[in-house]
Structure formats: C-alpha cells, structure tokens
Amino acid sequence: MTINPDAKMDESQNGTEIYSTDPLIVKSTYSIDYIHSYAQDSEFFRALGKKKLMGSRCKKCHYGFATPRSHCMMCGAETEWVELPTKGKIHSYTTCYFGSEVFLPQTPFNLVLVEFEGFDSLFMARLIGAEQDDMYVGMPIVAKFKRLQSFSPTDVYFVPAKGSEKKPSAAVKKNKR
Amino acid sequence: MKHKGRKVYMVSGGVTKFAKSTPDMDFRLRVKKAFDYALNDVGLTINDIDGSVASYFSDHFQRQLMSGIMVQDYLGLTPKPSKRVEGGGATGGLSFQTGYEEIASGRMDTCAVYGFESMSHVNTWKGNEFIALASDTNFDYPVGGFYTGYYAMMAVRHMHEFGTTVEQLAKVSIKNHENALNNPYAQSPMKLTVEDVRNSPMVSYPLTRLDVCAMSDGAAVAILASEEKAFEITKHPIEITGIGTGTDTMRLADRPFGKVPLLPNEKPSDYRDLKYPGIHSFRAGRSAAKEAYEAAGITDPLKELDAVELHDAYTSSEIQTYEDLGLCKYGEGGQFIEEGKSKLNGKVPVNFSGGLLACGHPVGATGIMQGVFMFWQLQKTIKKHFKSDKLQLNNPKRGLIHSHAGTGTYVTVSIMEVPK
Secondary structure: OOOOOOOOOOOOOOOOOEEEEOOEEEOOOOOOOOOOOOHHHHHHHHHHOOOOOEEEEEOOOOOEEOOOOOEOOOOOOEEEEEEOOOEEEEEEEEEEOOOOHHHHHHOOEEEEEEEOOOOOOOEEEEEOOOOHHHOOOOOEEEEEEOOOOOOOHHHEEEEEOOOOOOOOOOOOOOOOO | OOOOOOOEEEEEEEEOOOEOOOOOOOHHHHHHHHHHHHHHHHOOOHHHOOEEEEEOOOOOOOOOOOHHHHHHHHHOOOOOOEEEEOEOEOHHHHHHHHHHHHHHOOOOOEEEEEEEEEHHHOOHHHHHHHHHOOOOOOOOOOOOOOHHHHHHHHHHHHHHHHOOOHHHHHHHHHHHHHHHHHOOOOOOOOOOOHHHHHHOOEEEOOEEHHHEOOOOEEEEEEEEEEHHHHHHHOOOOEEEEEEEEEEOOOOHHHOOEEOOOOOOOOOHHHHOOOOEEOOOOOHHHHHHHHHHHHHHOOOOHHHHOOEEEOOOOEHHHHHHHHHHOOOOOOOOHHHHHHOOOOOOOOOOOEOOOOHHHHHOOOHHHHHHHHHHHHHHHHHOOHHHHHOOOOOOOOOOOEEEEEEEOHHHOEEEEEEEEOOO
C-alpha cells in the first residue's frame, strides 16, 4: 500500500532574499563549471607556456593570421601553425575605466590591437606599463609571458618597447583618405 | 542578389516606453501592450495574424530559454507558425527581415514581428558581461570582456585614419538626445553641450558615459502584410522595398585590409590608399547597404533618402555608419555631423527619434522600434503617436533603418517607402 493522504513535502530552511514585495522581486543565483575544450586551438594556449605566440598561415594562399584558425577565411584551405614575432606595434588602443563585472577590479586597464611585421591580421591583448596618454598608434611594444600559466589568452601581455616614448611630433594625421 | 518575392508592406506598429527597469511587467506583458497598440491602431484581432517572428538577444538576462514561445502563448498566437531569430545587437533588424521573408515567400499574408529584452534583471556590470559573452570567449572575452572597449579601439583608429575628433563624437550625442525631447517613448531625452558629453565619466577612451547607450527594458511590434492584405487593412501602408544583410568576423583582430566595396555614387579613386575595413569601418554595414540599395534602386543615398534610423549604440558608430551607408565618403563622417547634415533640419535627418543613445537599447526590441518610428514618420502619423508633430518631417517618401551587432558582425539595412 503506497497511498498516503498525510504525505508532506520536505521544506528547506534556506529562505529567500527579497528585494521588494510589490512587485515581488527575489534573488536567484546561477553558477556552473564548464568542461571547456580549446579543441583545434589548444596549441596556442600550450605554446604561451613556452613563451611563444602562435599564429596561423594558409598553406595555399599564405595569408598570415595573427590569431589561431585552422582554416583560411580567404580561400578555405588548411593553415599551419607559425610563430609570431614577440615585437609588434599598436594598431589601436583604449583604456577601460569600467568593464564587465569580473573585470571591474582590474580597471583601469589598457586594451591594444597589435600588428606584426609579415602578418596580415591583428591580435588583441592587454598592455601594461603605460597609461592612456602614453599610448599612440604605431607605438613599438613587446610581448611578455606569465610564468604561471592560467591557460587563458591573458598568459601573454604587452609592454612598451624601450625608447618608445611619444615624440612631440606624433600628432594625428588630418583628413587623410 | 536579386529579390524576386512578393511585395511586402508594414501596416502597423507599437512600442512600449523604454525604461531602465519595469519590474511591474514581465516581457510577455510588455510585448502584449505593444502588440495590442499595433492591432488596435488598424482594427485587427489576433485572428487576422497568420504567424510571427520572435526577436530577443540573450537567454542570460532572464535565465529563461524559449522566451519566444512564452510570448507567442501569452499573445494567443499558438498554434500558429513562429520562430525565434537571434543575431546580437542586430536581432531586431534580422527579425524584421525574417518577417519580410515570410510575406515575400508567400507563406504568410500577415506576420507579427515582436521584439523584447529585459535587461534590468541583472546589474549594469553583469549586463556588460552578458553582452561581452557575444565576443569570442576563447580569445577576446578573457582579455577585455567589454564591448565599449572594443568600439573604443575602433573609434581611436577612425580618429587616426581620418582625423575625426571627440567633439564630433559629442555632437552626435547632443543631436540624438535633443531629438528625443519630443519623443515620449525615449528613455533619456536631454539637452547637452559638448562639455557635458566630454566631462561625463570616461567609460573607455575616447567614449564617455554620454557617448554610450543605456540598457533598457522594452518591447516593440511590427505587423507586416502582403500587398492585397495591406490595402485591406489600412489606406496608408508603407512598402518595404529592399533588404540587405552583411556580416564580418567575430574577432576584431581578424578583419582584413582590402578594398572598399563601392556604391554607385563612389569611384575607385576616392579610396586609393585606404585599407578596408581594418577596424575603422563596418564592412558588414557597407555590404548590407549595397544589397538593400540594389533591391530598392537607390544610386545616390544622400539625395534619395529622406530619413535614417541607425544603430547608434556608440556616437562613434553613428559617424562610421554615415560612411558605410554612403551618406558621405569614408573619412567624411566627422565633418558630416559637424556641418549639421544629419540634424532634423539637415540634408538627411538621422535618428530623428533620438536613436539608441536617447531611446535606450532593449536589444531584441531595438531594430523593430526603428521600423515602427520610421513607419509612423513615412505615414505622417508622428503627431498621433508622439502627441506632438515636432519630429514629423515635411514630406518624407523614403527611409532607411539599420540594425547592427557587436563590432559590426551582423548588420541589416531595410528600405521603407510610401507606395507610389
């Protein structure tokens, strides 16, 4: 006999945080651990531990990507891994004074898009050792690698090259088309 | 690309007032309000609607998957056909075009395109995190994780290439917030000066708080119809004469440095030394415009367009978009705003409604909101819906709406016209 008219559901004593009763607004929490694979891009993250920045070059059309991608977006052929130079130039930059919640404690921080000699596309990274007013388009910068890897693209970051201070003449070009 | 389908018209629209937070209504009720407004405006009932398209961007904001079907069910549109369309910030524009395709293909005679977003369920910085998850989470998100930062780098490069100034950016903010003073649906109408914009807190250099749109709760609905149905429903339908969609790489770093795809009013000598798009321009915006102009037969956009509602999530994006749309040449966007060409009384009023900067940006609703405002503008019913005719243009015949996703990954352009 399994029928029990006196059955009672278990209750939790955790309670619920309430922000407002009209309308009723309650706190709801969500967190999750992902089993995230870097798949065909794994080599990029492993190489950062060996102080190497890896890009991709198309085997067929030789287009050079400063980011990993195993197939060429120009012709669709397979690419191969190639080592990028550790010296580059600022293609563009910004300083973030606000950010996403996880990065708020790190503000202000600098973002740069880096151009490398012999490569057709750019690479996004953090730059330290310079403030907003110190950075300029064309500034020579150098890659540095963290000793303790977190297997994130932030295992590599950039610093200004020696002697890269802004020259007084480094003014903005006007209305060039 | 040739568009060979049936003619498509917009017959009605509705928008809720966009607001930072509206906890007394959920997304279903907000859409219902915009939907009823649209139905009542032309005397339709739910029985007149053949199917729908649901437009919303993120499942994260509400932690509710399949929000689309919940709206479909709340509106009483089940068991009719519907689908959800998603493409970041361009979700609204893509959904509007999906509605167009439902009619053009002959599948439906009437289609309700409804869009919504409820961004107030998390704080602003968590919201920024959710939006940044729409950048490459292996390579870009862990480094910066902030869309304003990505756009700021594009703006810096535009300033470097073309000499665009922060004062020119500020003028976009001033224009759009001022236009919104006469739009009762806008979230943040205000009168501003260049100093106000430059002195507001720096978010990501060179973009200040007033160069960036806000997060919002909101909903918008557009009802589209076939030619026969459209003229049965209203004396003044507006024809959608062309749609275009462009795409670009997810990672900003991967954008190529090639040649400008030219519009009919441009020649190769205009851009001899310009490496395109790099990160200074939105190639997807140019592709979308090119496709839509071909379909609508537009060869000189500045002359042939009477109004533009474009995706100004950032002031810099508006300037970049003038150029993508061919309202001026690449490099002249800064001058375009400087000379007042996009003002209400300028050559082509851009964002007469106040745009995203002043109306707000509840992502899935935004691109549809633009469609509704343009519909009312071309119908000359601004007074009826805004309770003021200050934003009604004199005799607008043809308008363009433009929707845009993260750093220009998806961009849509749709052309709307008063039928001849």
